[in-house]
Amino acid sequence: MVFVIRRLLQALFLAFVMSFLVFAGIFAVGNPVDILIDPDATQAERARLIVQLGLDRPFHEQYFIFLGNLLQGDFGNSFVYNRPALGLILERMPATLELAFAAIVIAVVLGIPLGVYAGLRHGSPGSQAVMAGSILGFSVPNFWQAIMLIMVFSVMLGWFPVSGRGEVGEFLGIRSSLFTLNGLHHIALPAINLAIGHLALVIRLARSGTREVQAQDFIRFARAKGLSEPRIVLVHLLRNILIPIVTLVGMSFGGLIAFAVVTETIFAWPGMGKLIIDSIRMLDRPVVVAYLIVIVVIFIILNLLVDLLYSLIDPRIRLDEARQ
Amino acid sequence: MSVTDTQPTTAPPLTPKAQAPERPAARIIRDFARSPLALFGLALLLIIVLAAFLAPWITPQNPYDLRSLSIMDSRLAPGEVGFSGVSFWLGSDGQGRDMFSAILYGLRISLMVGVIACTSALLLGLTLGLVAAYFGGRTDTVIMRLVDLHLSFPPILVALILLAIMGRGLENIIIALVIVQWATFARMGRATALSERGREYVEAAQSLGLSRIRILFGHLLPNCLPPLMVLYTVEIASAIALEATLSFLGVGLPATQPSLGLLISNGFQFVLSGQYWISVFPGIALLLLIVAINLVGDRLRDVLNPRNIT
Amino acid sequence: MSLLQITDLQTHFFTSAGVVKAVDGVSYGVDRGEVLAVVGESGSGKSVTGLSVMGLIDAPGRVVGGSIRFDGREIAGLPGHELRKLRGARIAMIFQDPMMTLNPVLRIDTQMVETILAHRSMTRTGAWALSRDTLGRVGIPSPDERMRGYPHQFSGGMRQRVAIAIALLNKPDLIIADEPTTALDVTIQAQILHLMQGLVEEEGTGLVWITHDLSVVAGFADRVAVMYAGEIVEEARTDDLIDAPRHPYTRGLIGSVPSRNARGARLAQIPGGAPPALNRPEGCRFAPRCAFRTDGCEKPQALRDNVRCWRAADLPDFAEVLA
Secondary structure: OOOHHHHHHHHHHHHHHHHHHHHHHHHHOOOOOHHHHOOOOOOOHHHHHHHHHHOOOOOHHHHHHHHHHHHHOOOOOOOOOOOOOHHHHHHHHHHHHHOOOHHHHHHHHOOOOOOHHHOOOOOHHHHHHHHHHHHHHHHOOOOHHHHHHHHHHHHHOOOOOOOOOOOOOEEEEEEEEEHHHHHHHHHHHHHHHHHHHHHHHHHHHHHHHHHHHOOOOOHHHHHHHHOHHHHHHHHHHHHHHHHHHHHHHHHHHHHHHHHHHHHHHOOOOOOOHHHHHHHHHHHHHHHHHHHHHHHHHHHHHHHHHHHHHHHHHHHOOOHHOOOO | HHHHHOOOOOOOOOOOOOOOOOHHHHHHHHHHOOOHHHHHHHHHHHHHHHHHHHHHHHHOOOOHHHHHHHHOOOOOOEEEEOOOOOOEOOOOOOOOHHHHHHHHHHHHHHHHHHHHHHHHHHHHHHHHHHHHHHHOOOHHHHHHHHHHHHHHHHHHHHHHHHHHHHHHHEEEHHHHHHHHHHHHHHHHHHHHHHHOOOOOOHHHHHHOOOOOHHHHHHHHHHHHHHHHHHHHHHHHHHHHHHHHHHHOOOOOOOOOOOOHHHHHHHHHHOOOOOOOOHHHHHHHHHHHHHHHHHHHHHHHHHHHOOOOOO | OOOOOEEEEEEEEEOOOOEEEEEEEEEEEEOOEEEEEEEEEOOOOOOHHHHHHHHOOOEEEEEEEEEEOOOOOOOOOOOHHHHHHEOOOOOEEOOOHHHOOHHHHHHHHHHHHHHHHHOOOHHHHHHHHHHHHHHHOOOOOOOHHHOOOOHHOOOOHHHHHHHHHHHHHOOOOEEEEOOOOOOOOOHEEEEEEHHHHHHHHHHHOOOEEOOHEEEEEOOOEEEEEEEEEOEEEEEEEEEHHHHHHHHHHHHHHHHHHHHHHOOOOOOOOOOOOOOOOOOOOOOOOOOOHOOOOOOOOOOOOOOOEEEEOOOHHHOOOOOHHOO
């Protein structure tokens, strides 16, 4: 319990620091009035709008007003959409989360078997092919890879749609495009695009973990017990290489959400990432700030989840020790 | 009492005399050369760097000299001969630029941004890391807290926000990359310095009464270099990739300095109409550059870490 | 006929530096209810011999020659799935470091039950009960509770008991114990020795006890085979070997045991170290370290009358040397 409370306090402090840094940073950007107000507007209209948006007050006042509102769950209204910024983000969050989730599933489901294979058959042509592929996957810049996917699978072969999110279905009260065929058809390319970099990472981790664990005495002992090869690999080996992989998956989920910016921009995926890029371009300050605060919260939750998962996988780690 | 405890008191020479110890640099080069893949990466890297460096002399066209461009030559397919009688081996873009020339110039910018940003980040991060490791205590805590905070955010997010604040531009993207990368170097520098600090040679230097600064930079630094070299190589690749991504998103380099990311971005709209070359060829160049650097970095990691030699 | 009979076993490792002949023509046998100690220093090939019997030699190693007969059946070169049926069921193995032999992330009961279910058709409940009883037999208190524990909750000695219990689960005919007490404290060593001795006697199991420490097995083994540089240099009944060692290497080993020497006398030592496996002497492999070396030792030595030294009969009497 102490551990959880301490982590939560740390998280709050982190969120506070971030809110300040981000706000201070955004304050330095050019005047949003110039973008938001019709150039033909009269001087009086301009002044009225500036007061309405609170842009006439000094920096610290703006910040304290902002912070006070933040604590009440009010992240301010988007300059562009004139709607609550938090609402805008939460509205688009499911699309991003389902994309990141699909990417993680692809990375893990393909990455672990490939990595374990490469580790077990170290030095074989198959293993070398897997590793070469992983170096390539690691090196291909995400955005270019997205263009290539579109070019090959959408333009040339016509297998997948070029952009957009498909129909949304509902299952167990969750609304997601993963539950309809049309939705899966649309998510395939963006999810693969987002997954490939992490797929390469999972392969590397699974491979090095396999090689390390394979040489351990307990694997040899398991063989000496006459266990079947599948049981040795699936139970004895896999359980031991899962820890670094779970860490990676947990940590990289946040990274995926951030990197979704690129994928969402190229595939016109209506998620948070596309929103933030558009907001940055249009200097929509409240949305950018709200986005960052939301990201910080997501990161903190993920870190907690990873720590909890650890203790499930590895009995040697007790929760209160996990962060000592 | 056991067999393994028998000490060689008057050990007769059972084995041929050990060869004279090889110089470390010679060993590293020899080990490096044992991997054909790494040699290939190195050769590729040298070719790319050379081509980028010599771009003004070997390209048929200066892509930024608007007078040499003709709109009549726009979007020619690879190999087509243009209006002015020049052949465009890799095609041309929407403004009639020869893609081959544009790619070499783009490589120049990408390499320059990557190297300058990474070197600055290395110097900044390493200094802070060494200071943290050597002085310890509160200095260490403050610096490392900052590093932890920093590393808990994905680089692309940090860079996006910074560029949102500063606006696009060559200097700005370099600054953003340095801010993104310094923490990685700081952490690595601190970790290696800490493991070196306990060694005898540091204690010896201390007992000789050498100044802290002297020990820090004269003794600790050289011993931290191998792992940092590996990190530096790999980080150049990721800096180049990040710069390309940011430029692609339209928050990186301005249109007047078209890096590879911008070229790819310009070509994206034409991909849908089947004019693939404007995006594909700059992308291949970028990919080759990154793969080459990573191949070299991978091998360096193996070679510089004696435990990994198989 | 012996339970296990190894004849002229050759196990080589094909490394980039050359072929390492880890086991180079080793023969020994062990009967039901018999304890054979295989003694040698690290790199002598004693462990590789044991692993060869189990079929647990990993690449780049391979059994390249010789025969391994178990219970009258040739098992060298058996396909993997056939060997797997023997391993853990009829031949069990215990390893050196108990901290490393149990899987750290699996519960003890999982690691025991799977051993039974890999070889016998039994209900999970039955396997669990049998595992718990076996855990009790090797002297682990409150086995019901301990079954649900993880390896890190056990001490080194307790973990070795668990490993022994796992080896016993399927009532094997033969146990190969590879230095099972080396990593333990001296008092725990004695307990484990005592335990094994009792269990082997009870069940009539054959036991191959691999060790580098002759004094550990002196009061325990029926026979001793001494290995040096991939070969057996001497084999004899334990008492005979200790009272009258015939090979100079064995003499050196026994001479270096403190209890054999007078108080205050210098411990005898064998000078030098074992030859590197890739660069062994042409003739007698022990010659460079041998105090009795003469002309003629540069010829390869055959095992004659269970000793691999052509001068064995000429050497001065061991008792006199000590006195």
